[in-house]
Amino acid sequence: xxxxxxxxxxxxxxxxxxxxxxxxxxxxxxxxxxxxxxxxxxxxxxxxxxxxxxxxxxxxxxxxxxxxxxxxxxxxxxxxxxxxxxxxxxxxxxxxxxxxxxxxxxxxxxxxxxxxxx
Amino acid sequence: xxxxxxxxxxxxxxxxxxxxxxxxxxxxxxxxxxxxxxxxxxxxxxxxxxxxxxxxxxxxxxxxxxxxxxxxxxxxxxxxxxxxxxxxxxxxxxxxxxxxxxxxxxxxxxxxxxxxxxxxxxxxxxxxxxxxxxxxxxxxxxxxxxxxxxxxxxxxxxxxxxxxxxxxxxxxxxxxxxxxxxxxxxxxxxxxxxxxxxxxxxxxxxxxxxxxxxxxxxxxxxxxxxxxxxxxxxxxxxxxxxxxxxxxxxxxxxxxxxxxxxxxxxxxxxxxxxxxxxxxxxxxxxxxxxxxxxxxxxxxxxxxxxxxxxxxxxxxxxxxxxxxxxxxxxxxxxxxxxxxxxxxxxxx
Numbered sequence: 001x002x003x004x005x006x007x008x009x010x011x012x013x014x015x016x017x018x019x020x021x022x023x024x025x026x027x028x029x030x031x032x033x034x035x036x037x038x039x040x041x042x043x044x045x046x047x048x049x050x051x052x053x054x055x056x057x058x059x060x061x062x063x064x065x066x067x068x069x070x071x072x073x074x075x076x077x078x079x080x081x082x083x084x085x086x087x088x089x090x091x092x093x094x095x096x097x098x099x100x101x102x103x104x105x106x107x108x109x110x111x112x113x114x115x116x117x118x
Numbered sequence: 119x120x121x122x123x124x125x126x127x128x129x130x131x132x133x134x135x136x137x138x139x140x141x142x143x144x145x146x147x148x149x150x151x152x153x154x155x156x157x158x159x160x161x162x163x164x165x166x167x168x169x170x171x172x173x174x175x176x177x178x179x180x181x182x183x184x185x186x187x188x189x190x191x192x193x194x195x196x197x198x199x200x201x202x203x204x205x206x207x208x209x210x211x212x213x214x215x216x217x218x219x220x221x222x223x224x225x226x227x228x229x230x231x232x233x234x235x236x237x238x239x240x241x242x243x244x245x246x247x248x249x250x251x252x253x254x255x256x257x258x259x260x261x262x263x264x265x266x267x268x269x270x271x272x273x274x275x276x277x278x279x280x281x282x283x284x285x286x287x288x289x290x291x292x293x294x295x296x297x298x299x300x301x302x303x304x305x306x307x308x309x310x311x312x313x314x315x316x317x318x319x320x321x322x323x324x325x326x327x328x329x330x331x332x333x334x335x336x337x338x339x340x341x342x343x344x345x346x347x348x349x350x351x352x353x354x355x356x357x358x359x360x361x362x363x364x365x366x367x368x369x370x371x372x373x374x375x376x377x378x379x380x381x382x383x384x385x386x387x388x389x390x391x392x393x394x395x396x397x398x399x400x401x402x403x404x405x406x407x408x409x410x411x412x413x414x415x416x417x418x419x420x421x422x423x424x425x426x427x428x429x430x431x432x433x434x435x436x437x438x439x440x441x442x443x444x445x446x447x448x449x450x451x452x453x454x455x456x457x458x459x460x461x462x463x464x465x466x
Contacts, residue, residue: 011231015144019210023362030191033193039195063277064273071279081287084458085294096452106448115440117437
């Protein structure tokens, strides 16, 4: 059982190596001639006006929170979907109730304007 | 395998043998990624009545190698105000998941590195990690353009992941397994007897469309590439990257495209099954060649979209994700459930 997962661990390590390898190689092979202009953040030829760690739109937070809600719901749906053929009508009905409650929440946030990007 | 184990002992032999198998997957993958970039330029070139790259080697076939060498010899700039460690971790975190997911992708019904029962769950988990690479890169660079690009791209990726998840749920419902080999085999058992009529493509057609479009949005490809949007935020989250650090992002994007195409082929297009009935002899035989053809077809659609559609506006992207795809998929989960409960079910 567990040895089935061992190749996956190795594959993750190889994946990381494929990322690390070229960057290290590039660092070794390529020239390194820093100067202050080159190292300043790109801003269309201007000096940077203000710090980048600025305030940004709260809607990004909102999207992140809504994403967590829905992704959790999908995590609930996964095991249900796999055994749906066995649990039959009762399981289907139970999930319908769950989805209905979720849909009410979805309608609420839609009406509240949480999904507007104007 | 016995030979290597005899040479190195049982444990070390197993590790080396597994590593060899992994290299046998990763090396062709990297080659495919390199030539996908050439294919993209050629295909879009011909679609715009140009001929695309044709100077380096015959028909421009050495172009990807020339590009690679050029990027290798360019300086890797570390911006003065950036968080240096995170800046380097960003690209690594975006390519590692794109490759690691291939550990469980089956190529035929017996040819798979790790045939685990939770393979689809593993793929969902690993591909979700990709968004960290984008956010970390955009944040660490400490440039306004990369920060804005990272925020946009992260919000877009998570939004479409929900629609993608619902589409996966319908596939799970009809196949009753998280194992990708089983999902494909199940598509071979329908009334069409393994031909195109029994694939998930037909009963789950709306989900196929949603999955494909969400896949384009997940990989930040045109027409959903506002994260890169050359004309407004120059290149989005990787504007400060140069040389090999940039190349790794580039590889990750194309590796993700191939992964999405492979998953689409496995879950909706019957994987390695032939589109013809099994009684047609050689044409009806299943094999890796069919999977390769289906992946290429989906990838061609990716390139085709880029040549055809103008870029969406950001609010339109979010509206499509939240207000169209999520309701549609939610309804279709219920419809498929009801269909399976009814006497008309195709999946007894």
